[in-house]
Amino acid sequence: xxxxxxxxxxxxxxxxxxxxxxxxxxxxxxxxxxxxxxxxxxxxxxxxxxxxxxxxxxxxxxxxxxxxxxxxxxxxxxxxxxxxxxxxxxxxxxxxxxxxxxxxxxxxxxxxxxxxxxxxxxxxxxxxxxxxxxxxxxxxxxxxxxxxxxxxxxxxxxxxxxxxxxxxxxxxxxxxxxxxxxxxxxxxxxxxxxxxxxxxxxxxxxxxxxxxxxxxxxxxxxxxxxxxxxxxxxxxxxxxxxxxxxxxxxxxxxxxxxxxxxxxxxxxxxxxxxxxxxxxxxxxxxxxxxxxxxxxxxxxxxxxxxxxxxxxxxxxxxxxxxxxxxxxxxx
Numbered sequence: 177x178x179x180x181x182x183x184x185x186x187x188x189x190x191x192x193x194x195x196x197x198x199x200x201x202x203x204x205x206x207x208x209x210x211x212x213x214x215x216x217x218x219x220x221x222x223x224x225x226x227x228x229x230x231x232x233x234x235x236x237x238x239x240x241x242x243x244x245x246x247x248x249x250x251x252x253x254x255x256x257x258x259x260x261x262x263x264x265x266x267x268x269x270x271x272x273x274x275x276x277x278x279x280x281x282x283x284x285x286x287x288x289x290x291x292x293x294x295x296x297x298x299x300x301x302x303x304x305x306x307x308x309x310x311x312x313x314x315x316x317x318x319x320x321x322x323x324x325x326x327x328x329x330x331x332x333x334x335x336x337x338x339x340x341x342x343x344x345x346x347x348x349x350x351x352x353x354x355x356x357x358x359x360x361x362x363x364x365x366x367x368x369x370x371x372x373x374x375x376x377x378x379x380x381x382x383x384x385x386x387x388x389x390x391x392x393x394x395x396x397x398x399x400x401x402x403x404x405x406x407x408x409x410x411x412x413x414x415x416x417x418x419x420x421x422x423x424x425x426x427x428x429x430x431x432x433x434x435x436x437x438x439x440x441x442x443x444x445x446x447x448x449x450x451x452x453x454x455x456x457x458x459x460x461x462x463x464x465x466x467x468x469x470x471x472x473x474x475x476x477x478x479x480x481x482x483x484x485x486x487x488x489x490x491x492x493x494x495x496x497x498x499x500x501x502x503x504x505x506x507x
Contacts, residue, residue, distance in 0.1 A: 178383070178444060178454075179391050185439045189391070192440035196392050200400040200420045207268075207419050208412070209359050211276065218268040218422060222261075225426060229258075251432035254321045256305050256385075261425035263301060267294040267418040275354055275361040275415075288352040291363060291414055296343045298421075302381045303339040306332040309385055322436075324388050327448040331455035335380045338455070341462040342377050345370045345469055348484035353499040355412070362411035364495035365484040371402060371413055373465035380458035383444055384451050389428065389435050391442035397424050411495025 181189050207217040228248075235243025243249055270290045273282045281287045312318045313328030320326055348365030355362050375398045382394035401416030409416060434440055444450075473480040476487070486492040 178450065180443055180445060181391070185441075188439040189442045192434075192442075193391060193396050196424075197396040197400055200397060200423060201404060203423050204400065204404065204416055204419045207423075208409075208415060211272075214268070214272050217419070218265055218272065221426060222265050222422075225430070229429075247432050248429055251322050251436060252429050256301065257425070257429060259301050260298070261422070261429060263294065263298050264418055264422040264425055267291070267298065268422050270294060271361045271415050271418060274352060275358055277354070285350065289349045291352060291361070292346055292349040294418075295346065295414065299339050299343055302378070302385075303336045305385050306336040306339065306381060310336070322388075322432075324386075325446065326385060326387070327446070327451060329448055329452070331384055331448065331451040334452070334455040334459045335377065335384055338377045338458040338462040339381065341459075341466050342370075342374055345373050345462065345465045347469055347473075347480040347486070349481050351484040353411075353496070355498045356500055358500070360409060360412040360498070361415050362495050362499055363414050364411045364492045364499075365486050366411075366414055367486050367489060367491040369465050369468055369486070371405065373461045375399075375402060376461045377458045380451075380454045383454050387444040387446045388441070390444050392435065393424060393428070397421065410491065411498055 203217070206213040208214065232243050232246050232249050236246075236249050273279065274287065274290065277283050309318070309326050309328045310330075310332035311328070313326065315329055317325050317327055346366065347370075348363070351363065351365045353362040353364065354360075379390070379394045379398060382390040386393060397420060400420045401413055404416045405411070405413035428435060469480050469485065472485040476483075476485055478485055484492070
């Protein structure tokens with residue numbers, strides 16, 4: 177099995193998963209449906225949290241007991257958590273700039289490639305983390321700054337390569353549109369081909385490098401935007417993903433006790449053989465996805481990055497049906 181979700185805490189662990197999954201979906205809906213929701217979630221709240229993090233850092237440097245014993249200082253102090261939080265939040269802000277056409281950037285054609293750039297950057301953060309484990313502890317273990325035992329080996333290399341390939345599965349970089357009512361930034365060429373290969377790769381990353389959090393950020397967090405995209409927000413997956421990721425990072429950074437030291441805590445089996453099997457699956461999925469991108473590009477005779485190559489597919493057409501037409505956009 178992949179996770180230790182059996183025993184006296186199993187009911188709490190499953191309840192925790194369901195609450196996180198539903199909560200992410202609901203908060204994403206609040207953030208995407210109005211400017212007030214988005215501004216509050218991705219400008220006001222991160223601003224307040226930044227002041228909180230700075231206060232903790234200053235207090236800890238001065239030896240203040242309240243800061244030294246703060247859960248964020250004790251358990252969420254690695255470079256990865258902060259980079260991921262602010263990179264995800266930057267993505268949310270950039271997507272709102274495009275969605276609401278704020279300022280010159282929101283109207284600039286070249287800025288439409290921002291979603292690709294920020295997603296690629298987020299993927300590379302995780303790739304570096306995978307390679308870090310491989311370098312630190314090849315064939316053995318190392319203990320992260322949060323006190324988590326991680327294995328290093330081929331599974332990190334295979335999944336790191338899968339992440340790099342996943343960047344090139346993103347196609348139609350400039351094919352960014354605005355939905356009716358301006359609720360969503362749409363990327364129609366980001367179809368199930370990318371979403372599935374990304375979800376498998378990212379789950380594997382969390383499984384390799386965040387074994388104490390993967391139950392939530394490797395399953396609930398990944399499924400929330402995927403379900404929304406499949407059922408009612410076609411073409412809006414990347415916005416859903418950025419929103420839920422930023423929200424999760426804010427919660428995890430402030431509430432590590434829920435994840436690691438409560439009845440809701442869940443760890444993976446943290447077995448290098450299982451890690452290797454999952455990593456090979458992620459690598460295979462991304463090789464197949466990139467092969468399909470190459471096939472579509474050749475079939476249509478298009479550059480898959482400067483042009484959209486999933487034109488005519490069901491997902492693409494459903495997403496395009498949701499976009500604002502040219503006359504509305506001009507108005």
